[in-house]
Amino acid sequence: MSLWALAWTLVFVATAMGLSMWRRLGLEKDMLIAAVRATVQLMAIGYVLKFVFRVDHAALTSAMVLLMSAVAADNASRRGQRLAGRFWRVWMAVMSTEIVTLGFLLASRVIPFQPAYVIPISGMIIGNAMVASALFLNRLRGEAQARRDEMMVLLTLGATPRQASRHVVKAAVKASMIPTIDSTKTMGLVQLPGMMTGQIIAGADPIQAVRYQLLIVFALIASAAFTTMVLGALTYGRLFNEYLQPVV
Amino acid sequence: MDIPPSDDAWALRFVDAGRRVEMDGETRWLLRGVGGRVQAGTAVAVIGPSGAGKSTLLSLCNLMQTPDAGEVHVFGREVRDWDVRSLRRRVGLVMQQPVMLPGTVRDNLVAAARLHGAPEPDVSAILSEVGLPPELAERPARDLSGGQKQRIALARTLVNRPDILLLDEATSALDRESAAIVEALVMRRVREQGLTAVWVTHDLEQARRIGDEIWLVAEGCVVERGPAAQVLAAPRTAWGRRFLLGTAAEEADGAPAGRDEGMLAHGTEHREEGTRG
């Protein structure tokens, strides 16, 4: 696609802004900022990726993955306030998921260790882990509050923090996996997943594109489960103080 | 930490213990300057108006709340020096709200044993001890009546074989007969097995029956403390006379009147004159 063709699509943004002005939604400014930001960010990442692909060096590829995981952890850890040290916990959960999932794909030779494969697939795994982590932190607090009395009973009976929070963590893990599972169920029916769409537009064989997409889908289910469980194991202790009293 | 052996006779010992909360930037003492001892193998009935701090007092004994001032000693050792889980196994608390754990009645009754990897207790025997039929075992616990839940909550705590049992209005939802069964069960353990009981109750008759001592809590202070007969017959403070009179007459305003800082700080002995007559 030429830049000229791309420029034409700005008509969409202009139309949306026009509608917003006409109906006095007051969203024109936000739309403009969003359009500019998306353009700048995507262009930048395009050039970065081009550079990384051309260098094709393991260190650079790994650095990219680390950067992505740090951004994801920072983003997700803004949820779940009051759980101190959450950035590192989220990062560890996200990163361990990435290592296990990608490690499996590489070790089983499903994908080669080339930036063009590793980076987009890592992006999806990390992105999904990020969403699951944010949901998990959000739900963990809610569940702990909802089940506070039950935790108190268990604690008065002499439960460990792990025992007292078992149901709470389980419920939060479950809740944070549901979106991943639901979107998997409707995949291909409602929307064609982004990566597949992109590949097809770029001229790939649809059957090949579908295979890659399935690989991603399966990896994402595993990564959501893995991330939330690791995060659960890393955070449940934060629900209690040194005297095993609930702090939420 | 050195534990003076002479302390061992005291199951519980409060030393100027207090508990406060911060509300809207202000400090409010829920309990203040609590002193007193409970001899092992005896029962103390804790009475006092609603909101006085009775439940708070109990929660200091098993460290569900941390004292903000002073100390609370359990068998001669300060609560914060205990391994928390051992402390809570030895100091059982039956909370005011009988919250059921998910699952059946059986799940509730074996919960303590499961937590500690102990052999599962005989559920039918436990049920009959608290006057409930064995069929109840497989029922979902959340479907029980309030009085049934209260008894399950007590039975569930007893499975840990605590040395000290804290009861927070444990028979408030029970009919006279069921309450008598529960009283007999607890008091038998006190008299025969050396259990120490601290029993919060709103029922003065019950307090008279079970309490070797009676403690009266009012506005965050233990204002009367002594042998049951003495406290009930001849309270030494204005608070005591008000509360005991007020309860008898079902006085509407609940908390004792005549608030006075000196009285709050020092509890007993003060303000003898001026109220009698």
Ligand SMILES: Nc1ncnc2c1ncn2[C@@H]1O[C@H](COP(=O)(O)OP(=O)(O)OP(=O)(O)O)[C@@H](O)[C@H]1O
């Ligand atoms: N976490 C808390 N934050 C603020 N206030 C609290 C808190 N817990 C308890 N209180 C207040 O402390 C006071 C004492 O509460 P507590 O539950 O000990 O009373 P109680 O004597 O057991 O009353 P009742 O007979 O109604 O059960 C009450 O006024 C209560 O509102």
Ligand SMILES: [Mg+2]
């Ligand atoms: Mg209470």
